[in-house]
Structure formats: structure tokens, C-alpha cells
Amino acid sequence: MAKTILPYIISGISVGGQYALIAIGYTMVYGILRLINFAHGDVFMVAGLMMVYMAASMPLYIAIPLMIVLTVLLGFLIERVAYRPLRTAPRMSVMISAIGVSYLIQNLALYITGGLNKNYPTIPWISDRVTVFGMETSRVTIITPFLTIILVVLLVQLINHTKIGMAMRAVSLNFETSQLMGIRINNVISATFIIGTFLAAVGSMLFFTNYPGVVPTSGAMPGLKAFVAAVFGGIGSIPGAVIGAFIIGIAESLIKGLDTILIVQGTISEQIGFATFSDAFTFILLIIVLVFKPTGLFGEKTTDKV
């Protein structure tokens, strides 16, 4: 039994770690701007594409830092160009703008790649094959969760113990009041986007090393799932997003293997086709959470003012 399930769990934890790195960007932006940044998943994809093109023309030790810097720049620019002008507009307009940005990035990527699958460069060491518990896998699978947790701990430290972190917490509690208190909202928002895209860039490196094909729509599904993870954990809460991401990663992996697990167990005799629902399951989880605990696992309750 354990041997049957273990590979799914390990692969799930690894995917979960990658979702977590994307989910943090969603949850932080939502916490501050109340905006579902639909373009975040696409930024993640662009990070992958940049790596593909840069690794072809320069050594990895230059390509990786450069890719991270450029991705962060992209995240920063998106906020500046597409969200900042709409700061006072209704929430729906901003969300539409986010969808528009996502549409633009995907189409741009489609144009540049010609719609063809691009193979992610092999990053030495992390993509080597290793054996864990008698199971063959790549090293990236094993290091992802650890790296994720280290980054999250660092981030939490940053938020709890630095001036910008305090400003972020203040802004997410109350936008207008913080503004009145002299916090430079724009700087805080830019910082949020920079941190979010930085983590997405790191996440993209791990994700695409693990699943080495980059297409224009590569970011859409992981992005959506990461967002669901953020909602699941309670939007605005960083530990919540991380835990949510791990749960979703593992659940998704188990769903894909559920037929096999049940057949090996002897519970069922033929395929049921659960794998069809591997993406949909995430959303089923989302709807259950939204209906029964709309604030997620760690979110705080708010009351509307009349």
C-alpha cells in the first residue's frame, strides 16, 4: 500500500511546492489590492520562456539571475501600466484589465514561439535522477518543498520584522487609512508585486525543470490552481496559501493515480477515469470551501458595513 501511494505523495508535494510559490504572489496581491491578478500565471509562463531563449545564448549562471530580474521587472511593469491607472475604478474593471493582460501575454507568447512547444533547458544537478525510498525521481522533486519552505520562512520574517513588511500588513488591513497615515501605497504595492513575481520566477524554474515543456498556456492552469490554493488557505494569509498549495498538489496527484491505487487495492476492477477530473477536482475543492467556509482555512471574517 505505502509503496503504491508514496510516489503520488512525493510528486504531489513537489507540485504543491511549486504551486505555493505562485500562490504567494496571488495571496499578497489580493490581500492588498483585492484583485485576482489573472496575469500572474502568465508571468510565470513568461519566466519559463525567457529561460528557454536565454539559456540558448548564454551560460546558465548568467541566464538564471537575469531571468529572475527580468521577470520581476515584468511584474512591476504590469502593475504600473495595467493596474495603477485603475486604482480608483470599480473592482470589476481592474479584474477585466487583469484578464486583458493575461490575454495579451499569452498572445504575445504565441506570436514569439509560433505556438510551438519550447523545451526547457536542463539545469544541471537539480534535474539529475535520484533514488528515494527505492523510488526513482529527479532531484528537483525532492528539493522543491524544502526550498519552498525556506523561502516562505524568509518571507514571513520580512513581513513581520521590516518596515516595508509592516507597511504591507497595514495596507492589507485598511487601504485608505494607511494612505492617510502617510504610508506610500504605491511603493508598498510595487514591493508586493516584486516579491510575488520573484517567487513565481523561482517557482517557474522548479516547475519547468520538472515538466520541461513551455507553451503559451503553460501558466494558465498552474496559475488558476495556485489561486485556488490561496483561496483555500484563506486569501491574504501566506502560511494558508502554502498549506493550501500542498493540499491541492497532493490531492491532484492522488486523483490522477486513484484508479490505479484502487485497482491495486482490489477495490475496483476496471478504470473509472478519475484522472479526467484532476483539474476539475481543484475547483470542486474551491467551491466546497467557498460555500462552507468562504474565508478559507486561515482567513479572517469581515462584515459588510451598511
Next chain:
Amino acid sequence: MRKDRPCVLRVEDVTMQFGGVVAVNDFSMEEYEGEIVAIIGPNGAGKTTAFNVITGVYAPTNGRVSFNGSKVIENFPKGKMKKGYLGENAGKYTETLEPTPDKLTALGMARTFQNIRLWPSMSVFENVLIAKHMKRTSNLFSATFGANRAEEIRQREEADALLETVGLSDVRNELATSLPYGKQRRLEIARALATEPKLLLLDEPAAGMNPQETVELTRFIAEIRDQFHVSILLIEHHMDLVMDISDRIYVLDFGKMIAHGTPTEIQANEKVIDAYLGVADDA
């Protein structure tokens, strides 16, 4: 007091807690047909919260509200609230009755809002007409395919008549939010009247008005009580207005009712003077 008349609204032991904060604590009151009753109290005393409980916006933590002799809202502390309940009447109420505001409006309660909530994209006329939606007999299909023409014409005429009565006919086609403040207030009241209520709840109708406008409003409120045969419950800070038109007054402080009586009684009440009038001069 007009105890000879039927009781329109009876509030019993209503308590509203938000987490550890008790906004309204064991508030009880009644209002009889044709009365104008005011709730007063310093800022943060829980007046608007009490309003919101009565109109169904919030489900109370504990207590009961009856309207026109029948029970419409009832609740008792449960879940997290059960442990943290700070009121005195736990266990008195056993039923859960939490209607949404529209149900209460359908029964004959209508309200205005402290910070005016007109429908901004619509004209003055439409604002009143939509309030008539509730009185429709048509369903989605008959309305879409124009089978409700007679009703539609009638409702339009009624809305126009109402605008005429409240003196807003001249701005009928203006955008509601383009009106001056005083007229917006008046329109909000007209809109509430369009639902043909028995009880009209006015949340600080004179807020932000100058003395001249306040005097007009005072007259207006008295007029509509007589003309539309409604009882009126109002929250107000303008003491002139309150003392002028109220039949009775309830005074809230920190969620608790500290006094009630006729304007003269209240003006003489020590507690009220200490807690309220003594501290804050009327705005």
C-alpha cells in the same frame, strides 16, 4: 402614548454582538400605529445597528422583533456566540427566524439610509418606480412579453403621483445622484413610501442639512405621517427635529437603553443629560 392603537413594532431584548463587541444590548421598545418614535444616543450608541437588526440586515444574536402583531425575527445565541454571549436573556428565545430585508419590506417596513443609497445610474423617476417592483403581480415572462402593460402603466402613474406629492416632479428625469442633498433625502423617503409601508424607518434623515432644510424636513415628516398613514421610527441627531415631532423617544448609550419617554420627559431625564445631552451638544 397611543396604547389604544394596535402595536406596529415590538422589539424584545434584542442583542447584537460582533465578536466581543456588544453593539446593542437587550434593547426593547414598541411603537404604536400613527406614532413618530425616535431613537437617540451619542455616536456609536448602537442606533444604526438596532435599525439594521429590525430591518433584517443583521440577524440579532438574541432577541425577538414582532411586526403588526406577528413575530418576524427571533434568534438565540449559538455556535461561537453561545460562549461569548454577554447579554442577560440567554435561553429566553428558542426559535430562529432570520428573514432577509426584502421579506420585511414586503410585510410593510421601509427604510432610508444614513449615507444615502439611491441607485446612482437611474433617474429620479426610475428610483421610485423600481421600489414599486415589489408590488408587481407579473412574472418574468408576462413582464418580458408585455402582458403586464396595465400594471406597468398603473405603477408608472403611481410613481409619478408620489413624486408630485413629495414635490420632486420637476426633477423627474434628472439623474438621482445629481440632485442637491436635501432633495436626495426627500427622494429616498419617496422611494421608501413607494413600497406602501406601514412603518417607515428613517436613519438620520436630517444629517448634513442646514437649519432651513431641517425645518422643511420636520414639516415634511409630519406631513407624510398624516398623508400616508404610516408610523415612523427615526434616528436623529438634530434635537430640535426630534423634540419637535416625536411622540416618544428611546435613548441608547453604549448599546443599552438608558431612558424612554415623551420629549419633555427625556429633556428632564438626569441620566440622559449626563450620558448624552451633557456631553455632546446637539450637532
Next chain:
Amino acid sequence: MKQEYRKKTSWGALLAVLVFLAVVLWLDQIIKPTNKMYMLLTVLQKGSVYALAAVSMNLLNGYTGLFSLGHAGFMLIGAYTYAIFTIPSSARDAVYQYFDAAVRFSFPEALSGVMGPAGTAVGVLIAVILAGLMAAFFAWLIGLPVLRLKSDYLAIATLGFAEIIRAIFQWQKLGPITNGSNLLKNFARTSKFKLELGDTKLVLSTFVPVLIATISIIIIVKLVNSTYGRAFKAIRDDEIAAEAMGINLAKHKMLSFTVSSFFAGVSGAMMAMVLSIAQASNFKSAMTYEILLMVVLGGIGSTSGSVIGSFLFVAASEWWLRGLDSGSFLGISAPGIFRNGFRLVVFSIIIMIVVLFFRKGIMGEREISDVLRSRKKKAGGTAK
């Protein structure tokens, strides 16, 4: 000042619609598929599908203020319902290649047996309505839990439901009904819509979808102008005030959601009809986004805006900007830049410009009739 309420049948508008339909019917006869101008018909066909989809989405997002992103899911239900119930029995086995088809009933076929050629038309109509009803039914099921959610949570929940619906329709176990994840075809489709009057054949390939869309949009316009439409707008403008004025939020949101989904289902059926195939994998969330962008382009809260927006969108992406993809555009030849995908890039930039700088879209919240009226006023000097 007081104006008499007059019945809003504007004969001018009706005449315009009839003339438009007649022109479409005429174009249908003169433009053959091998003609260069056939693109015009393609645009009319697809445009009417998307116009209805956009108008129905606008009913929800624009008039009721419910930001829902589940449109593609309801269109999928409509497309499948329509397709499944119009495949002739002779073609069933070929379509359900790997399954034993469970549904073996076709409305057009059954009715043409009873009523002759007219039965086919009635059958198609019944299937289209059934497609709408199915979508509305699913919307009702979904609406029960999710309509309580606020703005962006509602958006993401409905988006999720669309994905769930898509997965269900692709499920192998439902193969006997849905043909698994494989495509459905050979059902009643526009390319086969013809009317035989003695010797002359009347081609109806474009006329039928345009007609269905026109009727549906007229119904939606009537709804929007009715007391229910006003209630929807009240909910959009201020939910709390609407509820306080006796408008039952749950009921009206559900009404708007199901009606919108009904027409989404109808547009899904039309999409199947026009594309002549139906497959779950086509109804991705990207389709919802595109429809949303059409609504935004035309102006959120304007029905005529949605119609104009979707025709512009379809015409630009299918026809006018095609040159951007194939080497030369407006006489400029630059195969290096104008290559595959450039059209969509230009297109998405245009959309971003609209979203950022012309937030009201083409029409704002106005309708064509408002625009015409204000022009008439201007022409008539100061007369009120």
C-alpha cells in the same frame, strides 16, 4: 413634464430589423462558399453566435452586476444538448464510434416523420430551446450555492464550475451520452439548412443563426426594459438598497443567472450549428474571457454595445486583421513581422487600450436608440 408611458414598440426599429434580416437572406443566396466574400457570411454567422453570448453575459455582468465567468460552461451544455438531440439515427453509430450510443432520438428526424419538411425546422427549434433549458437548469443547480458569493469569489467559483462541467462532459464513463471526449458531428447544422420551394433552393445557412440571435436579443432587450430588468439594475447599483426596497436578492440573482445561462445555452447550440462540430475541449475559459472582452469593447451595460462589440471582435479577428498573420496588411508587406499570431497580438493591444483608456467601451451604457434620439434632438435644435 410628466410623460405618458407609451408602448415601446418602435416601428422604425422593427423595420430596421426586418430589412437587416432580408439583406442577410439575400446575401445567403448570392455568396457561395468559394467566393472571396464568403468571409462576410462567416462573420455574420459567428458574429451572431458571439453577439448572443455577449448579450446574455452582459445581462448578468452588466445589468445585474454579477461577475460570472462560467459562460463557456453553459454554452458547452447547450452545444451538447443540441448536438445529441439532432443527430439522425443513421449517423449515430458513426459518430459514437467507440461507444454504444444511449440517446437515439433526434427531434428534427422524429418531427419530419410527422410533419414533413416543416418538422425539421420545428425539431431544430425544439432542440435549441431544450439546449437553453438544460443550461438554465444547470445554472439553477450551480446558482444555489454560488450566487451568495461576492464579486470576485463568484467569478472564480463560476469559472471553476465551467471547468468542472467540461471535465464531466469529457468523462469516458459518460461516453454513451456525450461520446466521451470525442467530438460530436453530423447533427443538424447550418451548412445543411436549405428550403426547397419547387425548383429554387433557398440557402438558410446564415439566415437561421442570425434569426435566432435576433429573436433572442430582442427578448433580452424586452426583459431588460421590463420591471425585472429595472430590478436587476437596482441590484447592480446598490444591492443593499435593492434588498431594502423589497427586491428579493436571491430570487432575482437566480432569475438573471438562469435567463443569462438559458441564452448562453442557446448560443452554444448555435455555435455547434455553425461550426458543425461540438467538442467539450473547445469550451475553455479562454472562450469566456473572449466574450467578456467583447462585452467590455462594446461597453458594459449596453446591449447594442455588446452586439457591436462582438461583431467587431469577430470581424477583426476572422477577417479584417487576417493580413497581419499572413505577410501583408494594408499594402505593407513584412513577412518577418506579419506572421502567425501577430493579429492576436495587435488585437489584444487594442483591447488593452480600450480597457485602460476607454473604459466605457464603444457605447458606454447607452443604446443605439439613445444615440439616435440625441442626434435627432440636436438636429431639431433646442426643441425638447
Next chain:
Amino acid sequence: MKKILAVALVICLVFALAPMAFADDNPVVKIGVFEPQSGDNGAGGKQEVLGMQYANYLTPTVEIDGVEYDVELVYADNASSNDKAPTAAQDLISNGVSLVLGSYGSGVSIAASDTFSNAGVPAIGVTCTNPQVTSGCDVYFRICFLDPFQGTVLANFAKSELNATKAYCLAKLGDDYSGGLCNFFIEAFGKENCVYEQFPEGTSDFSTYITNAQNQGCDVFFSPVSTEAAAQIIAKADTQALGMPILAGDTWDSNVILNAAKGTDVQICVTTFYQEGANEEFDKGIKEWINSDKTALANNGGNDELAAVTVMGYDAYYVALEALKAAGSTDPEAVLEVLPALSYEGVTGAIAFDENKDAIRDSAFVKECNTETGVWDFVTVATVG
């Protein structure tokens, strides 16, 4: 007001532009190329087009009814997507093509068949192997073998050559090519001995499917999916030590697979239409051409390793020319009339159509990937007896 003006301006512009397209009266015959240039099958589609382009480069003109015509290839990208296919097809038809070649991937061909049939423009399927392509459409012909045949060949090969007793079959949801081929494979291999799974579009995590195959104790991994997915499956099969041979259909006969498999220890066998080296002269010519043309080289994945689909594309072009010659007209209707009786001796063998408008072919090549050198090794020619 300004906006109305703008809209009116745009409309005027369009109608001003439209007539420009009519002025084209050179003696040109147009052949439509209905192939994916983007999306999942974009890489494969480009390789198939290469063959047509090479043939067009060798034979740019054709004599029809005594008149010398320039042959123009008109492209339409069906984007590997069933909902884009009908519009792409319509685009070709409106462009006045005499006949259409394509597509790589069966789904798009099935999706577009109605459009072709409605316009009466004949289409010749080059490598679309699903039976529905021709069975459901009166104008669709095809020059390759069919999935029932290919599936049986593969199943027999798995049983007899690979000694497999239990097969894991992986297809893409909603993809007629992989789904169809898996179905016919399962039919031939025995339903009870097969595990059949489908992955949704946009899947990037194939490791779970590999674990599934291992856990269920399968001994052959059959996954005739697109080359995009293939590269990822191979990478995962390597890192997770799959431990069973991978078997696939004609799409995998591509240098994408060779590149992905080189240096790994994964065993890969495919069935295909053509074996490199069967016609030395042709091989040499086309390789020279590919190497001389930068775009062609890029479209072929950066090297000159021939894909079978390229060769099929080459043959398809000549079949089209033969049809035009036989018809003696550029009229699609005339071409349609002569197609059933047409025969042509191509590089991939003799081509003729049976009563189902399908090619009469009874053999497929089986190749195995040499993971050290990164080329295909010929295994056998398989037929179904």
C-alpha cells in the same frame, strides 16, 4: 459621436480593401495546405508542410489541359484546434483552391470535413489516420493507412516482438488521433489486458501516469500522443526508470522524439509510413534542400533527420498534381471526379484509393529509436494477415 465616426471609418476602410483581393487573374492553380502551424501539433504540421514545399520547389508548375499553371500553395493554420479548423478550411475555400492537402492530426480534419463537403472542394488527408476522416465526408480522400490497421500492427508487435501481456494506453482527452488509435490498439490487444487513461489538455505532469503504469504492472507503454507531450513523457520515463518499452504511432516518427530520447535509456518503437534510406536519391535531395533553407531547417527541428510525415507531404503534393492533370481543369468539382480512379507511384509506395476513399496500403514500417546515436533503426515491415 466621434466613436460612431470611427466605426464608420473602419467599415469604409474594410470595404475599400476588400476588392483588392479580387484582382488576381494569372494562370495560377492554388493548392490549399490545411495544416497546424501552431498548437500541440504545430511541430508535426510544419514537418508535413516541408515535404509539400520541397515538392513545390522541385515542381513549381503543372500542365493542365495544355496550359502551364504556376502552383501556389495557400496556407491556413488550423492551430491544432477543432474549433479553429472550420474557419481555416473556409479561408482556403474562399481563396479559391482547387483541392486541399492535410491535415496532420485527425481531429481537425474531421472538424473541417463538413466545410469542405459543403463547398465541394476535395481534400486529401496526408497522415490523418482516423477512419472517420473519410467515412464521414464525401470529399475527403487519404493517402496513408488507417488506425484500425496501425492499431492492430502495433498490438501484434507488442505481443509477439515485445512479449507484452499487459499494456498501458495513454491518450489525450478529446484528441481523435490518440484516442482512436488507443481504441483500435485495445481492440486488437484485448480489452482485459489494457489499462486506458486519458490526460486533459494542458497537462504537464506525466509522472503520475508513468507511476500508474508501473504500479499496475504493465509491460508496454502505448502513448500515441502529440510530439509535445511525447518529449515530456520520455523525459519522465527516463528519470522515473519506466522499465518498459514505449510504443507509439506515426506521429512519433519525428526528430523531436529522437532529440528527447538521445542519451536516455528508454526503449521506443514506432510504426510509420516511410523508412529513411528507402530511396537514397530522394533522401539526399531533400536533406540538401532542408540544409540550404534556414526556415526549413528550423521547421524540421534544427537538423536534417527526415520525418515520415515530410515524405508523406511530398507524395501528397504529387498526388494533387496528378489529380489536376487528370481533371484537366482547376475546378474543384472536376478534381473531385477524377480522384477515386487516380493512382500514383510515390516515394512511400503505390498510392490508390479504395471505395472508402482510403489509400490501399497493407504495410507499415516499425522503427526503434537508437538512444545512443539519436537515429531510427529499422526493425521490420509489418502487415496484417
